Amino acid sequence: MAPSKTSQPTQSNAVLSLWKAYNENTSTRLKSVDAFLVFLMLSGIAQFLYCILVTNYPFNAFLAGFASCVGQFVLTASLRAQVNPQNRSEFKEVSPERAFADFALGSIVLHFFVYNFLG
């Protein structure tokens, strides 16, 4: 009883503190990246739900649309990881400019395949 009661506020406290820490510690650039990520995730979830609930008839279209969201998501997440100043030590060979160039190239290739597969 007692632990659960205290854990509830600690949990909500934890979430709030997480949100506060996030807000303070991330730059605007990273926040815009995160916003894009959230948008992609919502779009992907929406398509997935449509596929399960309504129909998966043009399965290739579903795969193309869903893979577009997922692919773009991971590419953006990779960009975020590479640009994040905290990760400088890991990415010795990849400067932020190079990271963006990689991201753009990967996205273009991804979109090419998506539109080929879509219809």
Added chain:
Amino acid sequence: MWARWIVPALLGLVSFVTAKSSSGNSVLVILEPKLDKDNFSKFFSGLEEKGYELTFRAPKDTKPAILEYDYAQFSHVIMFAPETKSFSSDITPQSLVSLLSKNTNLLIALSPKQTPVYTLASEFSLTLPPPGTPLISHFPQRDDPATVIPVPVRPVTPNVVSSKLAPVWFSGIPFAYQNNPLLVPILNAPAESFASDGETDSGADAVVDAADKGGEGLWAGSQMGLVAGFQPVGGARATWVGGVEMFSDEFFQKELPGGGKPGNEQFAADVAAWTFQESLVLRIDSVEHHRVNETVPGQVYTTNDQLVFSAYLSKYNPVSSAWEPFSGIQDMQLEFTMLDPHIRTALPPVRGTPGKYSVTFRAPDRHGVFKFIIDYKRKGLTHLHSSTVVPLVPPRHDGYPRFLSAAWPYYVGAISTSVGFLLFSALWLAGDDRAGSAKGKTTKTE
């Protein structure tokens, strides 16, 4: 100036009497020396009037040969040599069978004596009775010997001989039919006849025994055949006649027991006409196939296409000796086959176009190499067979429906992702305040 109209008149006169066969005019008559040609003068002159060229030879003559260097020399062969025991070297059972593959028609007469022709009959699925057992009937009452029998003509196979013929006189042997769909029975024995030893009637006990055994070995009744046709694969025709006297002048004129002329003359003419491919001769002139709304036949068709198949049929008209379009077949079928028929549909005649049979159907959903097959077999009529191979391919990669309405969320999703990416990149590049100036890009200070 009278030369101008004499030639067409002569030609017209000629065509008025000619009824040529669809497969040629040359007839070889192998007549054994025992039989006199004049005894059959009415039959042979009837043939010559129709336009056939008759060549006579004896069985032992070496010329004219029926086959030379594997080519058939005559279009038709009449074998009136029922009692000959030895033939010249070019007439063997095997060579006669090979003639049929070369579109030569045969008319063969049998007799109670056993000759090499006996072995040939069994190849045609006819079982001949033991030697020396002609057909005997004691009914109807008549003055002639029991072996000379008036046989009522019942239409076993329609249209081969004219209907409503008077009974024909017959003297010879019967034969039993084995199970072969290529046989065309023309004249069957009367119900009260049986095959037995010539005059003595001593075989009657054997007949009774056979009847008790359930019919095995029973040479009696209307199940026996007297004149039978045979339609080998390939279109030629062969007719087996149980006795040669049926064609003789004597039988043509002999009066029936109940009075009246016999129908031998007409019967013989009809049998000859059928055997020599004058009557009941059909052919498929051409077939064509194309998609609905097109006229050119396609190299390949796609599954689920609407296909139109047409066949053009002709029947040979012996009177005008020409092939005329024929729309009289109501039960023709078309099969669209790949190992087994996937589609089997009627091929009806088209009203308005004589000779054309057409059907429209949807190609099956299965791709593969299909054949349009017409396989029309009726007794007496020429067998019609046509097979056209056509590949059926699955739809091309761009033959499927595109921009499906059910997929719009996915289209929206993909497009929104691309748009988002472009916006994001623009924002990123535009907002690059850190290293933008060092790289020389124009920056907007935030």
Added chain:
Amino acid sequence: MTATTAYQVPANLSPTTVANTSSLLRIVALALISGAAIASRLFAVINFESIIHEFDPWFNYRATKVLASEGFYAFWNWFDPTAWYPLGRVVGGTIYPGLMATSGVIYSALRAVHLPVDIRNICVLLAPGFSALTAWATYMFTKEMKDESAGLLAAAFIGIVPGYISRSVAGSYDNEAIAIFLLMFTFFAWIKAMKTGSAFFGTIAALFYFYMVAAWGGYAFITNMIPLHALALILMGRYSSRLYVGYSSWYAVGTLASMQVPFVGFQPVRTSEHMAALGVFGLLQIIAFAELVRSHVSSKQFQTLLFASVIGLGLLGTAAIVGLTYKGWIAPWTGRFYSLWDTGYAKKYIPIIASVSEHQPTAWPSFFMDLQFLIFLFPAGVILCFKQLRDEHVFVIIYAIVASYFAGVMVRLMLTLTPVVCVTAAIAFSTLLDTYLNPEEPEAIDEAPKPEASTSAVAPDTSSAPTKKQKKAAPPPAGSTLAELVTKAPGTSKRKTGVFGLDTRLLVVANAIGMLVFFVWHCTWVTSNAYSSPSVVLASSNPDGSQHIIDDFREAYYWLRQNTAEDAVVMSWWDYGYQIAGMADRPTLVDNNTWNNTHIATVGKAMSSSEEVAYPILRKHDVDYVLVIFGGLIGYSGDDINKFLWMVRIAQGVWPDEIQEPNYFTRTGEYRVDDQAPQTMKDSLMYKMSYYRFAELFGGNQPTDRVRGQQVPKTGPTLDYLDEAFTSENWIVRIYQVKKEDPLGRDLKTANAFEQGKKRKRTKPSPRRKAIA
């Protein structure tokens, strides 16, 4: 104190000179390696002619001809009505088009620069060309593992090693020709992506993975190796953002790209072979998210909660995949791959897979024949990887273990083992040479141990001896330690361990060079003797030693091509289908694609039944000619009588009531073709076609079958339903024509008896119902 050197090294050279010289030497070495790789694959072209070999390449060649002559879209939509008559084959959707597309592109490119090379020559020479590229890709891959000198060694090894040559000689126009290059390059791109954490290399890896998926069915190997590597790194606790970036970019782009190939279609999300990649992808996302959150939160409770939820989600995902597989939404492992785990599976359930000779387990000697001394350097190399154990070494270790298992299961998979053996052997060999070529000697006095010299680069040139000319390679170039030595001021590096004196060094290095010479010698010999036969043309030697060419196959195929109607259907066993289609250009019933087991079983049933039973099958399929291979006259042991039991087994799988395998053995269980052969065997169509008129060759003596070593009966079989149409010079290929139906509707046996003058038995009218007395 100056460090002593065992031998003189030049001093005071500038670093750029050294760098330039070494890179020039590397380029020259790679060029020579490429030259050797291409040259050693040309034995067949020089000995015989520029011809497509074996069986499968003939189909690829036909497909490429369609692509070259009619364009890409015609090829993409190509429906072949002459294969698998009358079912046809949708070629566009059932092949891996990478090989044909590559040839098509090269053909168009050459034509665009006005070099009209015949498509056949492009196809024949594609494999050697790509083997040069494979050598370069292996060089790049090994360079990531160790350094450039090991890379050059690996390139040299894979350039001439027989295990790879066997599938890439000139004329062997098969998928493996380009697939191994793509394999190595994809792996190289993956290692680079993982090392640098760059999405660019991830995208490159994805693009080459797509090319590989388009080229070879063995792409499933990459699909499972890379996730296995990522999983191993995670379990070792080496998760890093670089791994995340590399793997995610590869998976996202690569999987979507791989689904563009119609033959693959939706398999990456529907079959078990691809679930590992998907699972690791999901796991990586979860872990990345957890790491991200963890970096923002310090509360320990939250961290343990997070940890627990990560594990929970991981287990949930696995359970979901297992559940979907159980329910059937995700297909279980297909027979081809499942038989790798359960080796007895194929023989029981899928006899077609079991009957292919390449699918048999590998015998021990073939390891040595294909790899020579590399196979015992291979474990040494793996252990050296364990010693270093960077992330990329984990990959090599996993690849080595998995490939060793597969190579032991199937002869065909020796090919996937060969690259990793070359890489690890190169690492081991290079380390050995490093130690013994390093001129530094250790200090005799006990001093503070200096750090070991970094990797030195020595690369003896082993790219010598192309076929006939015995060119010896250039002397070994200098390396980086030496580079340091010559550029730095002396006296900076001192060592505790090392080798004294010049004599040991010379001995070891000479021995190593000797082994390399033997390696080259062995590879060349194996290539020229064992792997360079086109198998369409056989060669044997006359008593006086000159070569005797046996060209029966082509003789028979060209007879078919010139003497039969263009749409005449030929039935033969499936081995020869592609060759008949390629050389004789006639429709066939079954071919090497073996996609329709029932159709093959129908052919098997026709071959193993009597004539009366087989004839309706032949007529139903519109077969005009039947072709059999018979080696009994000259001793060619790959003939159809030896394969006959497989025909029986496959037919038995579909018609167990009509065909039973024990009926074809004698009572004692032997497989005999002489007078002890059982009646079923003697009546079978295959036996009759093989031995028809065989006894006439021996002129009254006892005819002997040289392959089985048995004496066939003097009165040979008779054929009623077939006519002998053609028999080749050495009786290897025999073609029979199927007779049409008898005009009189008889069965052909009776018709034949009539033709020969035999009289029929007298029959009576058949019985009817009993007459009521």
